[in-house]
Amino acid sequence: MASNTTRMPVDTLDFVKVTEAAALAASRWMGRGERDIADGAAVEAMRDTLNQMEIDGRIVIGEGERDEAPMLFIGEELGRGGFAVDIAVDPVEGTNLVANGLPNSIAVMALSERGGLLHAPDSYMQKLAVGPKAAPYVHIDAPVAENLEAVANALERPINDVTVVILDRPRHAELISAVRTAGARIKLISDGDVDAAIATAVDGTGIHVAMGTGGAPEGVLAAAALKCLGGGFMGRLKPRSAEEAERAKAMGFGDLDRVLTMDDLCKGESIVFVATGITDGDLVRGVRFMGNQARTHSILIEGTTGTVRFIESVHRLGARPHRRP
Numbered sequence: 001m002a003s004n005t006t007r008m009p010v011d012t013l014d015f016v017k018v019t020e021a022a023a024l025a026a027s028r029w030m031g032r033g034e035r036d037i038a039d040g041a042a043v044e045a046m047r048d049t050l051n052q053m054e055i056d057g058r059i060v061i062g063e064g065e066r067d068e069a070p071m072l073f074i075g076e077e078l079g080r081g082g083f084a085v086d087i088a089v090d091p092v093e094g095t096n097l098v099a100n101g102l103p104n105s106i107a108v109m110a111l112s113e114r115g116g117l118l119h120a121p122d123s124y125m126q127k128l129a130v131g132p133k134a135a136p137y138v139h140i141d142a143p144v145a146e147n148l149e150a151v152a153n154a155l156e157r158p159i160n161d162v163t164v165v166i167l168d169r170p171r172h173a174e175l176i177s178a179v180r181t182a183g184a185r186i187k188l189i190s191d192g193d194v195d196a197a198i199a200t201a202v203d204g205t206g207i208h209v210a211m212g213t214g215g216a217p218e219g220v221l222a223a224a225a226l227k228c229l230g231g232g233f234m235g236r237l238k239p240r241s242a243e244e245a246e247r248a249k250a251m252g253f254g255d256l257d258r259v260l261t262m263d264d265l266c267k268g269e270s271i272v273f274v275a276t277g278i279t280d281g282d283l284v285r286g287v288r289f290m291g292n293q294a295r296t297h298s299i300l301i302e303g304t305t306g307t308v309r310f311i312e313s314v315h316r317l318g319a320r321p322h323r324r325p
Helices: 013-027 035-051 095-100 144-155 170-182 193-199 216-229 242-250
Strands: 055-061 083-093 106-113 124-130 163-167 185-189 209-215 232-238 272-277 288-290 293-302 307-316
Touching: 013 035, 013 083, 013 106, 013 272, 013 293, 013 307, 035 083, 035 095, 035 106, 055 216, 083 193, 083 216, 106 193, 106 216, 124 193, 124 216, 144 170, 144 209, 163 170, 163 193, 170 185, 170 209, 185 193, 193 209, 193 216, 193 272, 209 216, 216 232, 216 272, 216 293
Parallel strands: 055 083, 163 185, 163 209
Antiparallel strands: 083 106, 106 272, 124 209, 124 232, 272 293, 288 293, 293 307
């Protein structure tokens, strides 16, 4: 395993090209109601770009078995050879957001040295995400009000200035009530909880806590970014059926009730996280088209250095402007 003082022997800026390609491909379908087509375009763009890189890549978390959408499938090998990496991807995190032209859709990827990312089952996970200041003081098993009070104290602000992001789902009715009773503010989102979890650890987003139940694979992606940022993440598997529970046990999850820490979800020491906005969001801006050019906005986080880069790129597109004879 790589030393925690040694960076991944790959130019990590190259990984931005992967999520940029996926975001550009998906953004052509923004607002057109074609979630699977947008997803498929992003998948192919991401796959093609990864295959051009000098890595020995292996997908450990692919995208959306639940949706029966086109996938970068688990176990797929990518790259031209080189440093062995495990890759977690979601070419379109928030397919409904893209289809409906809504905010907070991203193309996202996390990488680590081989064996560094958990192969999470395609199930649900209870999640709690906070930024670095609050991370030592919260626990997924603590009462909601106690956690929110701890966050408020850590951030040195009144609890009514703490904003909690929760997926807008009927299963979260009790959680929403508990947050409101505690006095915190709530931002309900329709999809895209990876973006929301990461935003808790980035100054200026106005998001301080992410709570609730969502996809387990997305939990690994969020945990990878938060580990790089020094934030906090805890999870617990919540299978939706006996079949999902048995599948999780077959993958080595003996105790489904145990709390999963960031080190359980992403134990790698050379973690890289990258995301590019498809539609405007709390973390990054969406793709902008300007004639035969497009502008993308990405975030790149390197775990070994703690460096966070926001990268704006202008891409020349294939189309040429029409010229009068």
